[in-house]
Amino acid sequence: MDALRRFFDSELWADFRASPMALAAAAIAGACLFCALFAGWVAPHDPFDLATLELGDARLPPAWLEGGSAKYLLGTDDQGRDILSALMYGARISLAVGLASVLLSMALGVALGLVSGFIGGRTDALIMRVCDVMLSFPAILVALLIDGVGRALFPDAHETLAFGVLILAIALPGWVPYARTVRGSTLVERQKEYVQAARVIGVAPSRIMRRHVLPNVMGPVLVLATIQVATAIITEATLSFLGVGVPPTSPSLGTLIRVGNDFLFSGEWWITIFPGAMLVLIALSVNLLGDWLRDALNPRLR
Amino acid sequence: MLAFILRRLAQAVAVMLTVAFIAFLLFQHVGDPITNLLGQDATSEQRAQLRAELGLDAPAPVQFVHFVGNALRGEFGLSLRQGRKVSTLIAERLPATLELALTAALLALALGIPMGVLAALKRGTALSQLLMTVSLLGVSLPTFLIGILLILLFSVWLNWLPSFGRGEVVALGSWWSTGWLSVDGWKHLVLPAVTLAVFQLALILRLVRAEMLEVLRSDYIRFARARGLSDRAVHFGHALRNTLVPVITITGLQLGSLIAFAIITETVFQWPGMGLLFIQAVSFADVPVMAAYLCLVALIFVAINLVVDLLYFAVDPRLRVERGAAGT
Numbered sequence: 001m002d003a004l005r006r007f008f009d010s011e012l013w014a015d016f017r018a019s020p021m022a023l024a025a026a027a028i029a030g031a032c033l034f035c036a037l038f039a040g041w042v043a044p045h046d047p048f049d050l051a052t053l054e055l056g057d058a059r060l061p062p063a064w065l066e067g068g069s070a071k072y073l074l075g076t077d078d079q080g081r082d083i084l085s086a087l088m089y090g091a092r093i094s095l096a097v098g099l100a101s102v103l104l105s106m107a108l109g110v111a112l113g114l115v116s117g118f119i120g121g122r123t124d125a126l127i128m129r130v131c132d133v134m135l136s137f138p139a140i141l142v143a144l145l146i147d148g149v150g151r152a153l154f155p156d157a158h159e160t161l162a163f164g165v166l167i168l169a170i171a172l173p174g175w176v177p178y179a180r181t182v183r184g185s186t187l188v189e190r191q192k193e194y195v196q197a198a199r200v201i202g203v204a205p206s207r208i209m210r211r212h213v214l215p216n217v218m219g220p221v222l223v224l225a226t227i228q229v230a231t232a233i234i235t236e237a238t239l240s241f242l243g244v245g246v247p248p249t250s251p252s253l254g255t256l257i258r259v260g261n262d263f264l265f266s267g268e269w270w271i272t273i274f275p276g277a278m279l280v281l282i283a284l285s286v287n288l289l290g291d292w293l294r295d296a297l298n299p300r301l302r
Numbered sequence: 303m304l305a306f307i308l309r310r311l312a313q314a315v316a317v318m319l320t321v322a323f324i325a326f327l328l329f330q331h332v333g334d335p336i337t338n339l340l341g342q343d344a345t346s347e348q349r350a351q352l353r354a355e356l357g358l359d360a361p362a363p364v365q366f367v368h369f370v371g372n373a374l375r376g377e378f379g380l381s382l383r384q385g386r387k388v389s390t391l392i393a394e395r396l397p398a399t400l401e402l403a404l405t406a407a408l409l410a411l412a413l414g415i416p417m418g419v420l421a422a423l424k425r426g427t428a429l430s431q432l433l434m435t436v437s438l439l440g441v442s443l444p445t446f447l448i449g450i451l452l453i454l455l456f457s458v459w460l461n462w463l464p465s466f467g468r469g470e471v472v473a474l475g476s477w478w479s480t481g482w483l484s485v486d487g488w489k490h491l492v493l494p495a496v497t498l499a500v501f502q503l504a505l506i507l508r509l510v511r512a513e514m515l516e517v518l519r520s521d522y523i524r525f526a527r528a529r530g531l532s533d534r535a536v537h538f539g540h541a542l543r544n545t546l547v548p549v550i551t552i553t554g555l556q557l558g559s560l561i562a563f564a565i566i567t568e569t570v571f572q573w574p575g576m577g578l579l580f581i582q583a584v585s586f587a588d589v590p591v592m593a594a595y596l597c598l599v600a601l602i603f604v605a606i607n608l609v610v611d612l613l614y615f616a617v618d619p620r621l622r623v624e625r626g627a628a629g630t
Contacts, residue, residue: 138563151587243585257446276450
C-alpha cells in the first residue's frame with residue numbers, strides 16, 4: 001500500500017495525468033489488454049466453439065452495413081465466426097507472444113550488458129563484437145531465419161515447442177539494445193563509491209552486480225522494453241502473416257490478417273481490415289506510451 | 303590502416319563461417335540422404351559405397367570443409383520440392399528481387415529527400431506537421447498491412463493496378479529478365495515498389511529533416527547568410543550538400559534491409575523473387591533452398607557493411623588518425 005501511495009504522489013504520476021496523449025494511449029492500450037486478458041468473458045461469441053457456428057451466418061458484413069446483423073458487430077468470416085470475438089482471442093495470443101519475447105530478450109540483454117560492463121576486458125570485447133554483428137542485420141530477417149531454421153529442425157513440432165521457437169526467434173535479435181544500454185550505465189556505476197565500498201568489504205562480484213548495480217541501471221531498460229513490446233507484436237504479426245508464426249490452431253492477429261487476405265477480392269474486406277486496425281491500434285498506443293515514458297524519465301528534459 | 307581492414311575482413315569471414323555452419327547443421331539434421339537416394343531395399347554394401355562416393359563417411363569437420371567448398375562455388379544441391387538445382391532456382395529469382403528493391407530505393411530517395419528538406423525549411427508550419435505525422439505512421443505501420451491496404455484501394459475498389467505477379471517480362475540475355483521495359487511490367491511494379499518504399503521513405507524524410515536542421519544552425523551557414531547569399535544558394539548549395547553525406551551512407555546500409563523486407567512484400571504481392579522462394583521453402587522444409595538463401599543474404603549484408611566501413615574510412619580522415627593512434 002505504501003509503495004502504491006508513493007507512486008500516486010510521484011512526479012511521474014502527475015506528469016502522466018497532465019499529458020492527454022499519454023492518457024489516451026494508456027486508455028487504448030489498457031482496453032486492448034483488458035479485452036485480451038478477459039476474452040473469455042468479454043467476447044460476445046466463442047470463435048473456437050464449433051457447435052455455435054452457423055454457416056448461414058458466414059461472411060456477414062459489419063452491423064452498420066447493408067446485410068449486417070446486430071448479433072455480429074464487426075461481421076463474420078467465411079466459417080461464420082464473429083470477427084470481434086476472434087479479434088479479442090487473437091489479441092490475447094499476440095500480446096502473450098510479444099510480452100514473453102520482450103521479457104526473454106530483456107533478461108538476456110540485461111545479463112549480458114551487466115557482465116560486459118562490469119567485467120570488461122576480453123569478455124566485454126567479445127559481447128560487443130557480437131552486438132555489432134547482430135545490429136547489422138534487421139531484426140525481422142533474423143527472426144525469420146531463426147524461425148525457419150527451427151521449423152526445419154523440428155518439422156512436426158508440438159504446439160508448445162512451436163510457440164517456444166517463435167518466442168525465441170523474436171527475442172534473440174532483440175537483446176542487443178538492452179545489452180548496449182545496460183553496459184553503458186554499468187560502466188558509469190562501476191566507478192561510483194558504493195560499488196567500491198561493496199568491493200572493499202568483500203562482497204562477491206556477482207552479488208554486487210545483482211543487488212547494487214542492477215537496480216540503478218533499470219530505468220532506461222523499462223523505456224526500451226515498452227517500445228520493444230510494440231516491435232515484438234508487429235514482428236509476431238508479420239511472421240504469422242507469412243505463415244511461419246504461431247500454429248494455425250491458435251490464430252493471432254497476424255494469422256487473422258493472413259486468412260482474411262484471401263477474401264479481399266471477393267469484397268469481404270472486413271475479415272482482414274479489422275484485425276489489421278487492431279494491430280495498428282495496439283502498436284501505436286504502446287509506442288506513444290513508450291515515447292511519453294522516455295521523455296518523462298529523461299532528467300535533461302525536466 | 304591495414305590492420306583495420308584486416309580486422310574487418312576477419313570479422314566478415316567469421317560471420318560467414320558461422321552462417322555456413324548453421325546451414326551445414328540444417329543439412330545434417332534433415333536426415334540421411336542415402337535412404338532417399340537408394341530407397342528402402344538397398345543392401346548395406348550399396349549404402350556404404352554411395353556414402354563413400356558422396357563423402358558422407360568422412361568425419362564432420364571434413365564434411366563441413368567440403369560443404370563450404372561447395373557453397374563457395376554456389377553448389378547447394380537439388381531443391382527437395384522442385385528437384386532442380388538450387389543455384390539455378392535462385393539465379394532465376396534474383397532479377398525480380400533486385401529490380402523491386404532498386405525501384406523502391408530510388409523511389410524512397412527521390413521523394414524522401416525533397417520532402418525532408420521541405421519539412422526542415424518550413425519548420426513549424428502545418429505542412430511540416432503533416433509530413434512528420436504521416437512519416438510517423440509510415441515507420442509504425444507494418445509493411446504487409448500497407449501492401450494489403452494498397453491492394454484493397456487500387457486493385458479491388460478502383461481496379462487500376464494489378465495486385466500479383468510481375469506481368470510481362472522481357473529477357474535480357476540468357477539470365478536476366480526485366481519488367482522495366484514493358485508497360486505491363488511497370489504496372490505490376492508500382493504497388494509492390496511503393497509498399498517496399500514507404501518505410502524507407504519515412505526514414506529518409508525524418509533523417510534529412512533532422513540533419514538539415516542541424517546544419518542550418520551551424521556557423522558556416524550563418525556566415526553564408528552574412529555574405530548576402532540568396533536563400534536558394536544557402537539552402538541547396540551549402541546546407542543540402544552537407545546533409546547528404548550521412549543520408550547516402552544510411553541509404554546504402556538500408557539496401558540490405560530492402561532485400562529483407564522484400565520477403566514480406568513479395569509474399570503479399572506474390573512477386574516471384576527470392577523472398578517468396580524462401581518463404582515457400584520454409585513452409586515445405588526445403589532445406590537446400592533455405593541454406594542457399596541464408597548464405598546469400600548473409601553474404602549481401604556482410605559485403606554491404608564491409609564496403610560502408612571501408613568507405614567511411616576513406617572519407618573521414620578523423621577516423622584514420624584515431625585508429626592509427628590507438629595503434630594495434
